[in-house]
Amino acid sequence: MIYYFSGTGNSLLVGRRLSERLGEQLCPMTAPMPTADDAIGLVFPVYAWGIPNIVEGFVRDFLKAFPQMDSAFLYAVMTCGDDMGYADRVLEAALGRKLDAAFSVQMPNVYVCLPGFDVDSKEVSSEKLSRVEGRTSEIAGKVRKREAARQLVRGRFAWLKTYVLRPLFNRSLLTDKYFNVDASLCTSCGKCRKACPVGNIKMSDGSPKWQSHCAGCLACYHACPHHAINFGRMTQKKGQFIYNLTIYYLLFIYDLTI
């Protein structure tokens, strides 16, 4: 079984490719089903050099109750724009056990809410996406052989990022209270509501309203066809990653046959 969380589609793409290659079922962490499999995969994005709160909740409230938790081959595949810090160790702390294998996969960056952070150029996005087939094939090979692999891009100052910056980030920036809508651009299409993986957006008087249980994934920001949604004022001039992607990936996001 492969459990996944994905805000904007990257981890879903990686999860689907792994599920096809391994012949394993793919199940969202937001609606998890139990499994008796002896191999359990976790696929999700890196947030602030750690793991999304939703993944932490899934591990704590659901996964830890599995009878085979100590004996299963447990592996994590973490997608990130650049580097993941010690996200694997944050996950292991939540799990209360070591991972048997852990991988990071570089994917198009979607984080845009701080100065200096923006989506990748079209060229960089396409280059990262062109590596997905090879990378997922490599990971699937290692999982099939139950190899104790660690292929992780931690980046520079990994400890500082995970254990100093991440708590600050979670305390001050992991919130939906800064989202705002430019009423002159919003067409009330509701794509933001549909894109939200945790049902945190309600439409009221034709405008999105965030309900304070945000996963922080920025799916709403990226899904808006008119760039009407912003996070404070920081994102007004930032890109939306969806416009940088190849047709192949767009077809995938909209779940058309590829």
Ligand SMILES: Cc1cc2nc3c(=O)[nH]c(=O)nc-3n(C[C@H](O)[C@H](O)[C@H](O)COP(=O)(O)O)c2cc1C
């Ligand atoms: C809140 C947030 C924090 C992020 N933090 C990191 C990070 O620490 N390092 C990194 O390389 N990418 C970071 N990213 C980028 C995502 O990890 C990356 O784009 C990922 O593939 C998105 O996956 P998804 O499309 O499945 O949601 C962050 C994205 C978000 C939304």
